[in-house]
Amino acid sequence: MKTMIATLALAGSLASALAAVATPAAAADDAKEKCYGVALKGQNDCAAGAGTTCAGTSKIDYQQNVFKLVPKGTCLSMKTPDGHGMLEQGMAPA
Template identity: 75%
Template sequence: MTKLPATVFAASVTTALSLIGSVQTTSAQDVSKEKCYGIALKGQNDCAAGPGTTCAGTAKIDYQKNAWKLVPSGTCTSMKPPDGAGSLTQGPAPA
């Protein structure tokens, strides 16, 4: 059986604890943010936008209805892109 040096063990524990802390922080941030569809400019959407996009920065047109950005909770539907308003639900992919 191989023994771990104390410094390696301590570093592992520290890393694990920092990851747990970041998960809790992310959850707190998620509550204060919401996905807002149809407001992102071309190439400026946040991750996992929908069909036709693979991840962040892949929206093909401005205000793409299936591409979203995280915005402060409660502000999405008051945002006014040229073709209407932001939406809390995903629209169709561009043709």
């Protein structure tokens, strides 16, 4: 019975969905991007580590420092409308 209802609803919904997609969404994609995609850097290469310094990371001591580090990216500039910083936001309502 439940399936029957869903079936009837489905047929009607599909009809309006088909009508909706028949009008193509405005898209002015670059033709080259459309054919070949965007260029993402490959992750395997055979060069030595970027940059000239081999001193910076030759001592692996992040483990101690990392827990003192504070995130300093865009997370600091994003505030919720009621003025709470994101850092205080915690779990948002689902």
